[in-house]
Amino acid sequence: MVNKKLIALLTVLIFSLVALAGCGSSDSGGKQQTKADDAIKIGFLGAKTGGHASYGLETLKGMKMAAEDINAGGGILGKEVVIVEDDHGSKNSEASTVTDKLINNNKVVAIVGDPTTGLTKIAAPIAQDNQVVLLSAGAVGTGVVEIGDFIFRDTLLDALAAPAVTKYCTEELGWKKVALVTSINNDYSVGLSKIFKDALNKYGVEIVTEQQIKDGDTNFSAQVTNLTGKEFDGIVFTGYYTEGGLFMKEVRKQGMKQVLVGGDGLLSPVLWEMGEAAVEGSMVYTGFAPDTKTDNAKTKGFIDKYQSANDNKLPDMFSAQGYDAVMLIADAIKNAQSTDPKVFRDSLAQTKDWQGVTGTITIRENREPIKSPVYLLEVAPTGDGGSREWTIKAAIPVTAD
Amino acid sequence: MFWQQLINGITLGSTYALIALGYTMVYGIIQLINFAHGEIYMIGAFVGVIAVAVFKINIFLALFMAMAVCIIIGVSVERIAYKPLRRSTRLAPLISAIGVSIFLQTLMTVLAGPQAVGFPQVVDDQLYHIGSVTVSKVQLIILILAGVMMIGLQLIVKYVKIGKAMRAASEDYDTASLMGINVNRVISFTFAIGSSLAAAGGVMVGMYFNSIHPLMGVMAGLKAFCAAVLGGIGSIPGAMLGGLFLGIAEVTGVAIGYGGYRDAIAFTLLILVLLFKPTGLLGRPIQRKV
Numbered sequence: 031m032v033n034k035k036l037i038a039l040l041t042v043l044i045f046s047l048v049a050l051a052g053c054g055s056s057d058s059g060g061k062q063q064t065k066a067d068d069a070i071k072i073g074f075l076g077a078k079t080g081g082h083a084s085y086g087l088e089t090l091k092g093m094k095m096a097a098e099d100i101n102a103g104g105g106i107l108g109k110e111v112v113i114v115e116d117d118h119g120s121k122n123s124e125a126s127t128v129t130d131k132l133i134n135n136n137k138v139v140a141i142v143g144d145p146t147t148g149l150t151k152i153a154a155p156i157a158q159d160n161q162v163v164l165l166s167a168g169a170v171g172t173g174v175v176e177i178g179d180f181i182f183r184d185t186l187l188d189a190l191a192a193p194a195v196t197k198y199c200t201e202e203l204g205w206k207k208v209a210l211v212t213s214i215n216n217d218y219s220v221g222l223s224k225i226f227k228d229a230l231n232k233y234g235v236e237i238v239t240e241q242q243i244k245d246g247d248t249n250f251s252a253q254v255t256n257l258t259g260k261e262f263d264g265i266v267f268t269g270y271y272t273e274g275g276l277f278m279k280e281v282r283k284q285g286m287k288q289v290l291v292g293g294d295g296l297l298s299p300v301l302w303e304m305g306e307a308a309v310e311g312s313m314v315y316t317g318f319a320p321d322t323k324t325d326n327a328k329t330k331g332f333i334d335k336y337q338s339a340n341d342n343k344l345p346d347m348f349s350a351q352g353y354d355a356v357m358l359i360a361d362a363i364k365n366a367q368s369t370d371p372k373v374f375r376d377s378l379a380q381t382k383d384w385q386g387v388t389g390t391i392t393i394r395e396n397r398e399p400i401k402s403p404v405y406l407l408e409v410a411p412t413g414d415g416g417s418r419e420w421t422i423k424a425a426i427p428v429t430a431d
Numbered sequence: 432m433f434w435q436q437l438i439n440g441i442t443l444g445s446t447y448a449l450i451a452l453g454y455t456m457v458y459g460i461i462q463l464i465n466f467a468h469g470e471i472y473m474i475g476a477f478v479g480v481i482a483v484a485v486f487k488i489n490i491f492l493a494l495f496m497a498m499a500v501c502i503i504i505g506v507s508v509e510r511i512a513y514k515p516l517r518r519s520t521r522l523a524p525l526i527s528a529i530g531v532s533i534f535l536q537t538l539m540t541v542l543a544g545p546q547a548v549g550f551p552q553v554v555d556d557q558l559y560h561i562g563s564v565t566v567s568k569v570q571l572i573i574l575i576l577a578g579v580m581m582i583g584l585q586l587i588v589k590y591v592k593i594g595k596a597m598r599a600a601s602e603d604y605d606t607a608s609l610m611g612i613n614v615n616r617v618i619s620f621t622f623a624i625g626s627s628l629a630a631a632g633g634v635m636v637g638m639y640f641n642s643i644h645p646l647m648g649v650m651a652g653l654k655a656f657c658a659a660v661l662g663g664i665g666s667i668p669g670a671m672l673g674g675l676f677l678g679i680a681e682v683t684g685v686a687i688g689y690g691g692y693r694d695a696i697a698f699t700l701l702i703l704v705l706l707f708k709p710t711g712l713l714g715r716p717i718q719r720k721v
Binding site: 214215241242243244246247248249251252253255256258259272275276279283284285300303304306 | 432435436439440442443546547549552556558565567636639640641642647650681682685686688689690691693694
């Protein structure tokens with residue numbers, strides 16, 4: 031008897047909840063409908079929770095700063111910019127739902143995101159089908175812009191950065207021979223090694239030995255012993271930071287003095303937590319570095335503003351790229367004098383020598399950017415008792431062939 | 432170069448051998464493959480790091496601390512997870528071992544975080560040059576310590592009373608207990624020795640490769656298990672030989688340019704040995720009771 035009553039009660043409760051929820055959603059839908067007329071909505075596709083939350087949160091921070099700056103200057107075409115944020119929780123399965131919601135419920139004109147290549151590839155076909163501009167502020171892998179003519183990105187691509195860095199190493203540092211180390215169970219590393227190999231060939235640098243490692247390995251004694259007795263100027267290391275630090279430690283242990291150069295997969299303090307003094311002098315390239323001494327007024331303004339809003343913390347690549355992404359879209363809308371993605375898509379595609387906080391951006395015909403400069407960071411001791419930091423070694427100009 | 436790589440291989444192999452000893456002894460006595468053994472090794476490494484980095488304890492003292500902690504854990508695991516299942520099917524304690532292994536991995540991941548932790552530089556890394564070969568102080572320490580421990584174990588098993596009891600129990604568990612041997616004590620002792628050796632291996636590996644993480648026991652445990660089977664599971668000299676053999680084979684593979692296949696090498700060797708000599712290199716032929 032009690033059970034039956036309980037079930038009845040639960041049923042009533044569930045029905046009323048559903049009804050309430052229904053009211054709620056129709057309410058907010060109505061509000062958004064009216065708001066859509068006087069605001070330009072740009073959607074944020076990224077993670078606020080889960081594995082890549084730090085990328086997503088920083089991107090969002092940058093986007094919000096850009097919207098504030100635009101609105102403080104009177105908005106675009108007399109309308110204010112609103113960032114519509116959602117969270118896919120770093121889950122592949124949620125990415126398409128969130129994209130669909132941004133486009134069809136929130137009626138955004140453009141989406142910025144995702145910071146990762148994999149999730150961008152899931153969202154891009156949906157944006158393409160709905161003819162909404164999607165600009166990824168972080169995806170560096172291949173096969174993104176190929177999805178369609180509404181898909182863009184504003185990150186520095188390894189295919190352009192690695193050759194620029196190779197050129198710098200040969201011309202400025204005088205490297206003629208290198209050892210190449212690839213982590214073969216790491217997609218990123220294998221791809222980057224291929225790019226580096228082409229670049230090294232192009233600039234006449236000899237690869238004296240190629241060594242394979244695996245992500246998760248901790249013992250590199252055999253590979254490093256293979257390097258001994260060979261003459262080379264530096265190590266091109268395409269893997270991630272943990273293995274990079276440990277590898278260099280073994281290199282020093284076996285008495286070699288060379289330094290390492292690699293991509294932003296090495297960009298983490300864990301590099302020197304693992305490698306300690308062995309990684310000092312090692313170089314890592316990245317698309318954005320918070321260079322407080324820069325003479326670029328835009329970058330300087332961005333860094334100052336970010337610092338004052340975030341307890342003096344310096345912005346990273348993701349916040350800067352998120353900022354630039356919104357600014358790029360805003361400028362495209364302004365130039366096209368239209369908020370229709372089908373119209374401002376063209377002016378976005380024609381972006382040339384555009385000044386952003388992460389450098390000068392030109393969108394090429396394939397909707398991928400040429401971005402200059404690429405920053406080469408170096409691990410240096412801070413002087414106070416064994417701690418280390420990134421210092422900017424060079425800002426290398428990037429040109430397309 | 433050849434001799435240098437050989438030293439790399441022997442150093443790696445001796446750490447495998449230390450872990451393999453635990454597998455082999457436990458299997459020899461209760462026919463259980465203790466899959467949680469790799470996790471004991473991992474915990475040993477973490478205790479070593481905490482002792483050295485947080486409490487600034489001398490590395491040798493830290494080694495003993497790690498061994499002591501792991502003896503307690505190893506023996507408790509046996510009491511909690513295996514002893515109640517001793518009279519059930521062979522499969523039950525095996526599953527229980529896998530459960531313990533996953534539990535310990537997860538526990539350490541929660542406590543220490545999923546990132547790899549650097550092992551502080553405890554021994555100033557002096558290099559000794561002998562001809563064209565360079566040996567580091569850490570490598571020497573590992574080789575000497577591993578050697579001393581293995582010889583010590585062999586002496587215990589051969590000449591000390593509890594060692595004789597272990598051999599008797601491994602010969603025939605039930606008869607041994609009928610002869611007045613306290614088999615439970617023997618089993619606890621076996622777990623204690625095995626765990627302490629694994630802990631020592633963990634600290635040494637941390638010291639040598641400078642990085643430890645909560646999942647380090649998985650691959651090392653599998654490799655050591657391979658080493659034990661290669662040498663002939665149940666045989667103590669076999670575990671040492673198997674460990675060294677595996678370490679050298681792996682390093683040789685990397686040295687000739689197959690760095691990506693280093694894990695595959697271990698398991699391919701295992702399959703080959705099992706195909707041609709199913710009892711392992713030093714294993715006794717299987718006797719059929721008539």
